[in-house]
Amino acid sequence: MLYIFDMGNVLIDIDFKRVLGVWSNLSGAPLAHLIERFTLGEVFQKHERGEISDQQFAEQLCHEMGIALSFEQFSAGWQSIFIGVRPEAIAIMKTLREQGHRVVVLSNTNRLHLEHWPVHYPEIEQNADALYLSQDLGMRKPDPAIFKYVLEKEGFTPQEAVFFDDVAENVNAASALGIQAILVTDSQTLPRHFSGDQIT
Template sequence: MLYIFDLGNVIVDIDFNRVFGTWSDLTRVPLATLKQSFTMGEAFHQHERGEITDEAFAEAICHEMDLPLSYEQFSHGWQAIFVSLRPEVIEIMHKLREQGHRVVVLSNTNRLHTTFWPDEYPEIHAAADHVYLSQEMGMRKPEARIYQRVLEAEGFSAADTVFFDDNADNIEGANQLGITSILVTGKETIPRYFTKQLC
């Protein structure tokens, strides 16, 4: 079997409020104002596909949100999204590989974040056979082509694949291709799913 794991809130806890909190501290713009003005719009999607630079992304977001931040300040806040690793998921990934399954990560992420999490959480690369990142592939979930690319690269059919993600749109996109897709709603979702499989 092929097991595909998302990154944020699946393997690593993330929290956008930490980003807004850092930016608020740096600019004195109220936290509520930042939350209200932030959208995952075109610049966000372009950045995740690797179509624009980190600097262009920072500039676009600061412009959209009217944030007086330097690039360094923006980056500092952007990396604050990461909270901590979910060791129980890392353990499950290792067990799956020991049983002969293929285990990969598929994440909508961006170059700026990849300057942080691989060094901060080396356990992720150690637990996965391969890590697929949206900005390197030029596509992002829930686009059908990104799932198809992973299946082709791994040599598995949709019927022999299980996918874990915390985003309902991404789950729906994978479901439409016939991939067994599990919506991760909390830390207990994945351990509960594997309670019987890994006994």
């Protein structure tokens, strides 16, 4: 079987409010103001597809939020999104690989984060057979093409794949292709799914 894991809030806990808190402190803008203006819109999606540079992303997002930050300040806030890895998820990945399954990560991410999480959370890459990252592929979930790409590269049919993600839109897109897709709602979703004899 092919097991496909999203990263944020599946393998590692993240929280965008931490990002906005740092930016609020550095810019002097009220946190409520940033929460109101911050969106995961077109600029965010372009960055995750690798279509704009990190500097362009920072400039455009700061413009949208009406704040002035240096690139270094922006980056410091952006990296504060990460809370910590979920050890129970890493243990499941390790077990699946030991049992001969193929385990990969499929994540909507960006170059700025790529400079951070592999260094601070190396166990993700260590327990995956491959990493499929949106900014490298020029496409992002829930685009069906990204799921088809992973299946083709890995040599599995949709029926031979299981996908875990914390975004319902992504889960629905994978499910529409025939992939068994599970919505991750908390840190216990994976342990519950693989409880008992389900890891086979």
